[in-house]
Amino acid sequence: MNEQASRLKVLNRKVPPTMKALVSYGKDDYRFEPEYPTPECGPDDIIIKTEACGVCAGDLKCQHGAAMFWGDETQPQWVKPPFIPGHEFLGTIVEVGENVTGFILGDRVTADQIVPCQECRFCKSGQYWMCQPHNIFGFQQENNGGMAEYVRYPKTSLVHKVPNEMDLESALLIEPYACSKHAVDRALIGCEDIVVISGAGPLGLGMITYARMKNPKKLVVLDLIDNRLEKAKEFGADIVLNPRETDVIQAILDMTDGYGCDIYIEATGHPSSVTQGLSMIRKLGRFVEFSVFGAPTTVDWSIIGDRKELDILGAHLSPYCYPFVIDNISNGNLKTNGVVTRCFPIEQWEEAFEYASGKYGDLKVAITF
Template identity: 50%
Template sequence: MQAVVMHAPEDYRLEERPVPTPAAHELLIQVEAVGVCASDLKAYAGAAKFWGDENRDRWVEPGIIPGHEITGTVVQGSDEILAHHGVSVGDRIVVEQIVPCGECMYCQRGWYWMCAPHDMFGFKHYHGGMAEYMIVPKLARAHRISKDIAPQHAAYAEPLSCSMHAVERAELEFDDVVVIAGAGPIGLGAIIGAAHKNPKLVIALDFDDEKLELAKKCGADLTLNPSKVDIYEEIRGLTGGYGADVYIECTGHPSAVPQGLNLAAQARPLRGVLRVQGERLRGLVDHLRRQGARRARRPPRPAHLARRHQDHREGRPAPRRDLHPPVRPRRLPEGPRLGRRLRRRLRQGLHPPRPLSTAPLIPDQP
């Protein structure tokens, strides 16, 4: 079979490879379509995130076949593995990009997309879809799809799922003003998802007017080109000076991080997706610090008060204060290790299992 093989930055070769033979715990699929993600382009260009530098190890493996936005037809597999994935020979499937280990803390909690080893098709340990055939292991997540879906549309399921995941994590509300930065494939998917949540306003940002026209077709109520208008003044003018309730970052560019921090309304926690780069972390740290202070001082909501009144009427004791401590973020590390350590802490949540320092950022309120 023919396959694209990654050897080094800007050294990807079209080669003849033998068709892989699946083991008893593997599926063999014939690839119908594979998408080219921005991460594929960055890996090709030699980005340090993939090939490493003085601050990080290499993540990709030379000799791997790239491609992680994949759809194909099942051509071979044992009865056991077919039953495991819920498919039959001849079925069309899409596969998720990650191959979770099933054993780390995140997988055990059901957050397999945060898997600690984070093996992915097309980068390390598992060949991707830029070949005529590929292996789908038992640990992979495969989903059967209709035979009526065009292959190029089916391959879009992976980036679209990223968009939908971001929208779900943002927990949109009816009165929200939602800003989505970037109107590429993931941004357009986020616009579609956000519009279906029916917030007050969906605003799309992009430097490309043609993409902004697509954003309108996908459900954006307003489109802004930062090269032509002052987006800060426009959005503050629309919100009475408060800013956006939700900011979802879909560009992958470092400059979009401080942009989101400056656009976000101060009274709301920052929600959405931020692709944080090391040199941009200071603003995020400051923002999380401020949000932690606000959350600590936030009064109870009416629903919480009603629940407490009902508990009192029915004789249930009130929850102990020490079981529900306020959010008090701890001091974060300074210096060049900030980016690496903060990313690790953010993956673990705002309450890390071991505080970095015992000195609180916010003094106790009287």
């Protein structure tokens, strides 16, 4: 592009040169920037005007310096500051590059959290969610996230249209529910299985409403907060238990003739939930680990091998899940009512992060624009 054409493109832009954004310059160094540069639209890019962005537990752990993001003596730093956080976002297309097809100005869209490179062995085999470079919206400066007025979707983004009639509170759950679906799919739930889901936060609730569609023999949900257990019951749990009030390991053993549950899905990110699950799962059971942890977990690995011969399965991101989730939120099969409990403008991001911690009883908190 010659200099005159470049100047003309800038003059014809429909988005302002600067925007409001939350920017991470380092762990515990997050700043609201009222005039941060707006992303440029390349020939293969899409620019959206952000509608809203959910605050994820991963965002909180990153802000507080968790080693999986910032590195430690055993793992390298993964984040690339300065970056704009946020991966649970959606918006309306305001610019499209000349090479973009299938999308037009005004489309309401969201995208998979990961931006696959399409060149590594994982991408070439269709396992794009494990892309080796692993660039994800909201953690690297090349792929800034949704806690800003405008976001760029680069060429290899996996973009999905969102129905205009879907209410914002439901649309904000597309990304977390897609992750929930992948975790439940990993569990291979059958109709004779007794399933325990540990954690009834937003992602746990997504697992519950989707697991209900699998029609297990019994769906048991554990959480320390009673109002979350009430919501779990509303979303399809058969039995809800509070580990503060009940010996949940013994309760599961009692309802299974001493064998233990068939499937345990860990969705709390707390070490005690891992050891609890290993104690209540039966021999030859399936344990699905979903959470992001803020600290290491120590377990007796002989339980996994010599004692029970368990299948231990990880669950990462949301491969091939967005179309199903969008359709089933739209038709009401996946329940969303009451999960988004509070929204804040970007200027009040500190309050949003504080409420997203759950200390005031909130489930999903979002930043709106």
